[in-house]
Amino acid sequence: MIEISKLNAWFDDHHVLKDVDISVPANGSFGLVGESGSGKSTVLRTITGLVDDWEGNILVNNKELGTTRDKAFYRLVQMVFQDPFGSLHPRHTIDRILTEPVNIHGLGNSDSRVVEALKQVGLDNSFRFRYPHQLSGGQRQRVAIARALILEPKVLLLDEPTSALDVSIQAEVLNLLSRLRRDLGLTYIMVSHDLAVVAHMCDDIAIMNHGRIVERATAGQLAEGSLEHPYSQQLYKAAGGYDRAVVDSFVDWD
């Protein structure tokens, strides 16, 4: 579904992605893990057209992407952002937030589409005419997912979709995302700093550091902890909680 090869990106003089290769089959789920500044979100932002200065090949559904994205692309690929507080318009009702993409794409029938999208993310109709500030963080993230789903895309790019949420709410949203992938046959690329979240959600995982993929693993390999690169091993150990001796073994990767 998605084939990325030799992807490089720059922010001014700063080389932020270095020869990134990713391949995700249809209905697959690919996880990108790394710390801040590793470039993991930039991969998603480049695919979706939010980064201007890039080189390389990105194929989505066998179609090569150029410098601009057309409407058809956004019906195929939608993104869900990290912060449900910043990504919903504070003065638009949920109904208007969900109707807007339907109108932009001229799909018509917005009334039943909004009802259906809310149902898909487990929100009842009483939410439809509320404002974002009247919703909890988890409910807002459900709305953000509904807004992505309303165009019936095949690919969802998920940028830390649960890192702003409490763990109990995170579990609900992760379950929702798993169910949607099963039921609607979606393809995911998911970015997270949390190794456990990615291990739970994804089949294939790439670990990034300073714009480069340093190691690839399957969910099974991650479960066994059989990682080879010292940076990935360090991330794996860090996910195990606080241990004074482990911390002393850490190296800076700057």
Added chain:
Amino acid sequence: MSNDPLLNVKNLKVTFNTPKGEVNAVRGVSFSLGRERLGIVGESGSGKSQTGRAILGLTAANGRITADELKFHDVDLANLTPKQWRKVRGARISMIMQDPKYSLNPVMTIGDQIIEAYREHHKVNAREARHRAIDMLEAVKIRDPERVFNSYPHEVSGGMGQRVMIAMMLIPEPELIIADEPTSALDVTVQLQVMAILDDLVRDRGMALIFISHDLHLVSSFCDRVLVMYQGHVVEELAASALHEAKHPYTKGLLNCLPKMDGDQSDLPILEREASWAEG
């Protein structure tokens, strides 16, 4: 760890007056603290931060604190005048906040801020204070203390900023540190490195620590004892090593709903809340 308590809290309540009526953020929390590391864990809105802020008298103006007892040694924290507070805050109890970006003064060099914290409580000349500040920056494992001393907060990374905060809060040598999500804004490895620094300093100087966090696993691997809060109540108190023996359904639910790296991708158990938990 010594058993004679540093801090005694009995039936602490924090209530806010809002346009929509009263909000009870903390509803009867009791604990006593010796020279140990106590974790307070809970989700957003559980009252964990408000508990920490109430101890230091930092509750917002529309809030009201009541307690049967709120004592630090023999100082009654519930009835201090602003002048008396200045002798306690920073000098004897201090607080490390979550985000160094918002807690450091952006227009003052890091060195000047640390010196200010020190000279507020110790009568020393400028040279001596500078010397102490550099020593403290070294103690928090900053490799180039002279450079950081002369930098402004925006010139250092998040992890470095948090180390500066720790240096600033520890330099007056308080007896009790309240750390409110001190590492939540940091990457995992940096987070653990900062915690190791805090761990060493608190241990060496025999300070007591209250560590407030939403991360049950992290807290239990770091602290001696953990209080689990839900809607303003402490629902369970545990020895950190006995986390797996947690009895309260809320604590168990919190532990179970975490994704694990065991290769199991089936649905996560959902935390089913019961109304009775909120009654304590």
